[in-house]
Amino acid sequence: MQEKDWLIRWQKNQIGFHDAEVNSHLKKYISASDLKPGDTIFLPLCGKSADITWLAEQDFQVIGVELSAIAIESYFSEQGLSFDRVESGRFITRSSRNIHLLEGSFFDLRHQDLGDCSLVYDRASLIAFDEPTRTRYAQWMRSIIGNDTDILLVTLDYNQSEMNGPPFAVSTHEIMRHFESAFQIDIIRQTEIVDESPRWRSKGLSSLVESVYQLGEK
Numbered sequence: 001m002q003e004k005d006w007l008i009r010w011q012k013n014q015i016g017f018h019d020a021e022v023n024s025h026l027k028k029y030i031s032a033s034d035l036k037p038g039d040t041i042f043l044p045l046c047g048k049s050a051d052i053t054w055l056a057e058q059d060f061q062v063i064g065v066e067l068s069a070i071a072i073e074s075y076f077s078e079q080g081l082s083f084d085r086v087e088s089g090r091f092i093t094r095s096s097r098n099i100h101l102l103e104g105s106f107f108d109l110r111h112q113d114l115g116d117c118s119l120v121y122d123r124a125s126l127i128a129f130d131e132p133t134r135t136r137y138a139q140w141m142r143s144i145i146g147n148d149t150d151i152l153l154v155t156l157d158y159n160q161s162e163m164n165g166p167p168f169a170v171s172t173h174e175i176m177r178h179f180e181s182a183f184q185i186d187i188i189r190q191t192e193i194v195d196e197s198p199r200w201r202s203k204g205l206s207s208l209v210e211s212v213y214q215l216g217e218k
């Protein structure tokens, strides 16, 4: 998937990854965390996720980055939120109160765009990329967040020969390879979910394991 392919997906509304519900792992993680109102949470490759609104309602500062203007404008219109629009060199930023969505590429982000971010919430972001791009993503992420920023990471793993990505299969071994030099990695949960939606079996999958990782200070 090239960047233009994602833009076409949004134009054609081919967004099977979008979940209208707030992610249950995110809710559990936040309620058990010591994050405080006003802390910044960054959503890479945010789409028009319902999680943005839920996090904003918990009084966090929410920053998302997303390639597609359609995704971002749909987010604000579906949530009934008006926004301010500011164009800078690398991004067009649309903001509504404590929500700031940057239209542009994750790979153009710099540390100053995120400031002192407390948590990265990655749902379906790392797994949106093929393996070479995942390596680049992990390295870029480490370069733009602070040393004390945790990552809540939700991934999928399956037999890659049974289906073409995205979502791509990502193993725990690969997560270790990308992140263990910089983070303490805890597996919060690993669950077989192949029967949670009929679409997975219809795509040919015999197993689909969802993993939730906490990447924290070593």
Ligand SMILES: C[S@@+](CC[C@H](N)C(=O)[O-])C[C@H]1O[C@@H](n2cnc3c(N)ncnc32)[C@H](O)[C@@H]1O
Binding pocket: 003, 006, 007, 010, 017, 018, 019, 044, 045, 046, 047, 048, 049, 065, 066, 067, 068, 071, 104, 105, 106, 107, 123, 124, 125, 128, 166
């Ligand atoms: C699988 S979707 C996940 C969206 C969201 N995290 C969610 O849970 O609904 C991946 C999203 O990343 C966006 N995307 C792909 N490459 C990107 C990049 N380099 N920078 C920013 N967004 C990107 C796509 O347009 C798409 O909306």
